[in-house]
Amino acid sequence: MSSVWEAAENKRIVHIRHNADLMCSHLFYDLDSCSRLKMFTQEPSDSVFPLSAEDNKIFINCKAKGSPAPHYKWKFNRKDLDIGMDFNYSLVEGNLLINDPQATKHGGVYQCIATNAFGTILSREAKVEFAYLQNFSSKGRSPVLVREGQAVVLLCGPPPHFGEIRYSWIFNGRPSIVVGDNRRFVSQRTGNLYIAKVETSDVGNYTCVVRNVMTNTTVYSSPTPVVLRRDAVMGEYEPKIEVQFEKMLHVAKGSSVRLECFALGNPVPSISWKRADGSPFPGKMKINHSNGVLEIPYFRPEDSGLYECVAENSKGRSIAKGRLYTIAKWSKYVLDSDLHWECKANGKPQPVYRWLKNGQPLVSQDRIRVDGGGLTISNINLMDSGMYQCLAENDNGVIYASAELKVVASPPDFSIKTVKKTTLIQRGGEAIIECRPHASPRASYSWRRGNEFLKDSKRYGSADRSLMKGSFLPFISLKTFFILAEPTKITVPPLSMDATVGESIVLPCEVSKDSTLHPIFKWFFNGKLIDFTRHDHFGMIGGGSSGDLMIRNVQLKHSGKYVCMVHTAVDSVSAAADLIVRGPPGAPVDVLVGDVTDRTAQLSWGPGPDNHSPVTLYIVQARTPFSIGWQAVKTVPDSVPGQMIHATAVNLNPWVDYEFRAVAINNVGVGEASMPSEPVRTKAADPEVAPANVSGGGGSRGELVIVWEPVPEELQNGEKFGYVVAFRPLGTTTWKQSVLASADASRYIYKNDTFPPLTQFEVKVGVYNEIGEGPFSPVVIVYSADEEPSVAPPRVWARTLSASEIEVFWKPVHQSGSKGQITGYEVHKHHKWREGKKEALTSHCITSIRFLNVCTVLMAGCAISCSPTRVCDPPATFFTISSAE
Incomplete structure (x- = not known):
């Protein structure tokens, strides 16, 4: 915006200039230079902050041009803010920093005030708000009765919140999400669920889910039951x-x-x-x-x-x-005629106006008349000097137009703004020597170099102050000297670059300068000056003509714009670069389980941040009460691409509780896993795994002993799990079966004294649960119990080998002479006056054994047995033997 103001009162007002958002008015005998308190270059803006922000700080910008440099104050909710009395607030070069903000304490309207010797201007008002989401009421919701074919609207009634909200609905518990289609619709304005035509499948419990996008928090309402009325069916309607x-x-x-x-x-x-x-x-x-x-x-x-x-x-x-x-964008212009200023702005709805002088409201009184956007001041005097602002506001915001009214009358005076005795300038650059005496009416100016008067030329030019001739007030003059210096140039600027999390990088900044100048290096990150005393990751290295920025162990939060600014006594130069930090992706969000069968589960999730490297792959993991930690599960598709946020987990075990989570992968690495989904149980199915290691044998006469390894719980596929034991004598066709209604059973004994010892049986063990029967194990041969041996070895003897060692011998028993199958021998030794104990077992082909560390005198005997747990009757004859002394 630009316009020219012209004004005249009794022909004593000579010049008014308006440029951009600045109105510069010097009235009554003199028009000095353009306003010494200019426009805002940075103003606060409406902002919404999550209270969970990582740095837990809020930075509100404010910066104004002015000479002398302005100082700043702030208003909060249109009251002066005493920054010194609240440790949460601090000023950083006019900007307002809020540490550890609280929604109830620091949310409101902020306004920046810039003041110098020439007046005060106010920034636009900015509303600072905080995103939050409270919980739903725990109170239950009433059932909704509907007929088939009728329409229904389920109200969400979200809890108090602020910030962008996303709505969804869950049907019959967390795993099932209501997906919008031409019959069902979830409004993102109200959160309500609309069902155009109710079907019998719609009966159930509905839960409204509200998620705050900025704070990433989610809350769930109490279920709303939808109950089908059976008295009638809704007819068709438009x-x-x-x-x-x-x-x-x-x-x-x-x-x-x-x-x-x-x-x-x-x-x-x-x-x-x-x-x-x-x-x-x-x-x-x-x-x-x-x-x-x-x-x-x-x-x-x-x-x-x-x-x-x-x-x-x-x-x-x-x-x-x-x-x-x-x-339409705001349009604003100001007209001045006979000291009448009018401020007009276009907008919808129509704006209203306020006028301020030095930041204070103006009202109609005496010589001042305020009429909407018009301001009239009659008979101006010195007290009318100051900064004036017109405010136009409507529901869309506030805009400002600023003007300085200066009323002066004085001879030229350099006491306020003197001319420098020496001026240091760069070679080849422009030199501006300010000559701003305080004078009214405006002073005429002339310049000399030595004894030579200077005239406007390609090299020399004076401001338009000399337009006014014939000053009738006293004459005054001052002298100044030039000192030339070479300009400062950045010879090695920082370059935009990519970095990976964990690396250390250096952004260079090197200058060429005049030898008489001492450069000062400053670095800015995203517009904020880096304080090297407070940041462990940042450090400045170099010296003299270089001030490189080192970033150690770079993190994702370090992505942004970096500016190297170099100041000298005569100039300032800067160079900027963008740093993009790439890292493994963030954790996916909101893992939800949809339809669940006995073997599959439909999963969906929301993408997390990709951290400047696109997600290339998702891995789905599952956890059960029987697994060791999280395990990857097979999915359809087998490889879930980065642009897909849903998959079907397959090859699951029936009737097992599962939790699922998603892990994102990009070219940098594997990201963090999402939070687990709510536990879900797969549906039951027929058992599919038969018992392992079916065998048997042993026992007492007339017994058939069958043993197996129980099926693990995670493979039982349902409730009421048990075993079916089937057996038949070898060569027969009819199976005998016995049902064991216990999931922990691992042994079955069938007793029948009619079948002979060591009868061969075909044996198999099957499984069942409440859904149905499962497979049988492979058929194995199991022997019934054998008969006990009936004779002992006919002869037993021994010999001494050393003071602590003897060897015992016996004559083997012929198989034909014993009823039971002879499989080996038991050898017992007896200390005198003590009970005997079994010393060793041997196979049927072994007829001797050695004893070490025996007593001097002992008795030994030998018995035969078909079973390790049975001893023959009668035993062998005992004898006495002494070891050698």
Whole structure:
């Protein structure tokens, strides 16, 4: 914006200049240079902050041009802010820093005030708000009774919140998400769930899920039961548009618009969109799969107009209309005639106006008249000097126009702004020697170099102050000297680069300079001066003509713009570079489990931050009560690409509790795992695993002993798990079966005294649960119990080998002379006056054994046995033997 002001009162006002947002007015005999307190170069803006921000600080910008440099104050909720009395606040070069902010204490309207000797200006007001999301009430929700074919609207009623909110609904518990289609719709404006036509499958419990995008917190409502009434079925009826957009909507240029439209009806209505003028939709517009949402990104004036949503079925149609307007940018201008200033601004709704002088409200009184955007000052005097601001505001915000009114009358005076005795300038550059005496009416100026008067030329030029001739007040002069210095140049600037988390990098900054100058290096990160005493990661290295920035162990938070600024006594130079830090992706969010079968589970999740390296792959992991930690599970697709945020877990075990999580991978590495999903149990199925290691044998006469390894719990596939033991004598066709209704059973004994010892049986063990029967194990041969041996060895003797060693011998028993199968011998030794004990077992082909560390006198005996647990009757004859002394 630029305009020229002209004013005259009795021909004594000679010049008024207005440039950009600055009105510079010097009235009554003199027009000095343009305002010494200029426009704001940085102003606070409306902001929303999450309280969980990593650095837990808020930085509100404010900077104004002025000479002398202005000092700053702040207002909070339109009251002066005493920064010294609150440790949370501090000033950083005029900017306001809030440490450890609290929503209730620090949320509100902030305004920056800049003041110097020439007046005060106020910045725009900025609203600072904090994102939050409270919990739903724990109070239960009443059932909703509906008929089949009827429409229903389930109210979400979100809890108190602030910041962008996303809504979704869960059906019958966490695993099942309500997916929008042409029959069901979740409004992102109200959070309500709309079902155009109820079906029997809709009966169940519905839970509203609210997520705050900025704080990434999620809360769940109490379930709303939907109960089907059986008394009647709803007939067909024409569409009724239940969700519709505003009839008039003002949209800022460049913003995005989301229009919702959904209708209830039977049959289910179809939704279509069109523009009333018939013009086609540009390619940028998006209509979702259910046609319930029209999205217009990057809104432009040509997108303005009347939009129609049409819902129709076989019973009729319904239309919703709304007009979109472009919000024009503010336009402002000021006219001055006979000391009447008028401030006008365009906007919707129509703005209202306020006037300030030196930051204080102006009201009509005496010579001052305030009438909306007009300000009239009659008979101006010295007391009217100051900074004036016009404020125009409506629901969309506040804009400011500033002007300085200076009323002076004095001879030339350098006491306030003297001319420097020496001026250090760079060779080849421009030199501006300020000559600003305080004078009214305006002084005439002339310059000399030595005895030579200077005239305007290509090398020399004076400001337009000399336009006024014939000063009638005293004459004054001052002298100054030039000292030349070479300009400062950045010869090695920082370059934009990529880095990986954990690396250490150096951003160079090297200058060439005049030998008489001492450069001062400063680094800025995202507009903030780096304090090297407070940051372990940052360090400045070099010296003299270099001030390189080292970033140690670079982290994701270090991505941004870095500026190297070099100051000398005569000039300042700067160079900027962008640093992109790439790291493993962040954890995915909101892992949800959809439909679950006995072997599969449908999973979905939200993408986490990619940390400047696109996600290339997702891995799905699962955990059960029987697994050791998290294990990767097989999915469909087998490899989940980075752009896909859903998959189906397969090859799961039936009737097992599972938790799932997702892990993202990019070219940098493997990211953090998401939070686990809510536990879900797969459905039951027939058992599929038979018992392992089926065997048997032994026992008492007439017994058939069968043993096996129990099936682990995670493979039982359902409740009421048990075993079916089947057996039959070898060569027969009929199986005998016995059911063991215990999942822990591992042994079965069948007793029948009629079958002879060591009868061969075919044996198999099967499984079952409440769903059905499973497989049998492979058939194995198991022997029934054998008969006990009936004779002992006919002869036993021994010999001494040493003082502590003897060897015992016996004559083997012929198999024909014993009833039981002879498989080996038991050898017992007896200390005198003590009970005997079994010393060793041997196979049937061994007929001697040695004893070490025996007593001097002992008795030994020998017995035969078919079973390690049975001793023959009668035993062998005992004898006495002494070891050698």
